Amino acid sequence: MSTLDELHERWSRNPDYREAYEKLGPEFELARALIEARTRAGMTQAELAERMKTTQSAVARLESGRVPPSTRTLEKVAQATGTRLRIQFDPA
Numbered sequence: 001m002s003t004l005d006e007l008h009e010r011w012s013r014n015p016d017y018r019e020a021y022e023k024l025g026p027e028f029e030l031a032r033a034l035i036e037a038r039t040r041a042g043m044t045q046a047e048l049a050e051r052m053k054t055t056q057s058a059v060a061r062l063e064s065g066r067v068p069p070s071t072r073t074l075e076k077v078a079q080a081t082g083t084r085l086r087i088q089f090d091p092a
Helices: 003-011 015-023 025-040 045-052 056-064 071-081
Strands: none
Touching: 003 015, 015 025, 025 056, 025 071, 045 056, 045 071
């Protein structure tokens, strides 16, 4: 287990940390999906940015989870990575 995993496991015992982490869950999932699509396509952030006609720093911001992407941006990522964008709502 990596140091980050160990820290997360230890911090997860704290109810305040766990609550904050769970609230950010959807943002983490989206960031992870973006990174996964890019890496599966075998691209660097710079290569993805070039295909999307944007900058590497814009891709880095998307992958950080700090910037919520528009549907149009997600469509550009899908097209650039050769994937299909699918958005769905699941029961709570």
